[in-house]
Amino acid sequence: MSRYQFELSCPKDDQDLRVLFAATPMDGNVRVRLEHDPAVHRQHASDDHLHQTIVCRDTLSGRVIGAGSRQINLRYVNGQLRPVGYLGGLRCLPEHRSRGLVARGYAFLKELHQDQRADFYLTTIAADNASAERVLTSGRAGLPVYRPIGRFHTLLCCSHNRRRHPSNDSVEIRTAESNDLPAIARLVQHSGPDRQFFPAYGADDFQDSNGTFHGLSLESILVARRGGQLVGLLAGWNQSSFRRAVIAGYNSLWKWLRPAWNAWASIRQRPRLPGIDEALVYLTAACPLVINSDPAIFVGLLDAAIDQQLPDQRTSLTLGLADNDPLLGVARSRRWREYVTNIFLVSWPDTQPDLPTLDHRPIYLELGCL
Structure with missing residues (x-):
């Protein structure tokens, strides 16, 4: 045996x-x-x-x-x-x-x-x-x-990398309310076929305590509306109650550099490097969706998430996008670290069936569910 x-x-x-x-x-x-x-x-x-x-x-x-x-x-x-x-x-x-x-x-x-x-x-x-x-x-x-x-690409985004873009007065970005949920469900269902491997989300995934986005509160969801229509969505998912990333150690160079980095980060308002056995402080971006991948709408949502949902300079917003996603270039303007x-x-x-031949649609993976 x-x-x-x-x-x-x-x-x-x-x-x-x-x-x-x-x-x-x-x-x-x-x-x-x-x-x-x-x-x-x-x-x-x-x-x-x-x-x-x-x-x-x-x-x-x-x-x-x-x-x-x-x-x-x-x-x-x-x-x-x-x-x-x-x-x-x-x-x-x-x-x-x-x-x-x-x-x-x-x-x-x-x-x-x-x-x-x-x-x-x-x-x-x-x-x-x-x-x-x-x-x-x-x-x-x-x-x-x-x-x-x-x-x-998993991007760690924070406020210090904000670059001001012209505001889009025709787009309203605000925290979601309960009466937004039907429109959120429609946007998610509309977006799915345009992306490879997008999950078949339903309303229960957002509303049910046993759904995919368990622990995601309505107050953590940002919506973008234009002319009364929902055109964008981004949520800051706090997963700290069931998932953490904890520092286990640094190599000799970063162990030596860490105090200097943290002093510089404090001055420049960048996230610090935690100590051994300390958890990284972050929110996970969920459902980064924008109609027609409009970069102006997406950067507005991303900046609103950074401004409104990150409690302090120690906290990052982690965002996952595939290399063929047209939103990746916009998101990189807000990153301070990137993991590939x-x-x-x-x-x-x-075994059957054979692996599929994929067409041009961008790949979508939900970072918080990997």
Whole structure:
């Protein structure tokens, strides 16, 4: 019998998963560990949205030493709704890492894929994580096919990067009210077919405590109206109650530079670099949608979110856009840091249907749901 066993997680694994998240930070000049509450995904599952956490258990200790997630929902692909999965959260304690363990994990995932809930999968890999990309895209040992389709940019935006643009007197930007919800639902439904992989959101995703945007208050949603018509939407989603990014360490250069950076940041009103075990302070931009990708409307929404929703200079607004999204150039004028991941379509060559050929529509991924 193998020492390692793969299975779906259950509530008794939650504490082990929290330990795993804390022990597996993302490497780089600044090491960050992503912590979230495993119970949240069970609470917010539905018939239209499947979320499974796969765990790898060391049978000698009984502890969880690795994990990954599989989530499935309806998304627009070339303008048509299809069931598409997302693979994420791949973690393993360093002392247990091996190519054989990765292959066995994907073999278990392939067994799950036999339920035919998803046509294929999306995933992202950090652009600077060459070793992980090399292993996962090798196609060896039964691993699935990874087809690159673009890049996803996570921008940290803050007030110091504001560049004044001429105001658009014909557009009103304000906090959403309850009577805006039907128009918000129509804008979201109208926008979906124009973007690749846009989820099939419904009104419950915004209003229901178990919806996709759980914890997102109406006061956190900004709307843009022109001539009585809703033409833009942007929300600042505070996820700190169930998801955090915590500083795990700095390399030697940034450990030395951090005090000087923070002194300079205080003068220039830029976000400071937190200490070890301190959480980054940020809101996550949700539903960055503008009719016809109008840059003037989008920059108005972005500036309003920065002005009205960020409580102080320590807080950033994180915004995720694909490299073929026409709004990316506008958003970059407000960023102070940028993090890039590569986007892949994933499938096994002996399963159906085949991976799609994508048309010109921009890729859309909801940053707060990855």
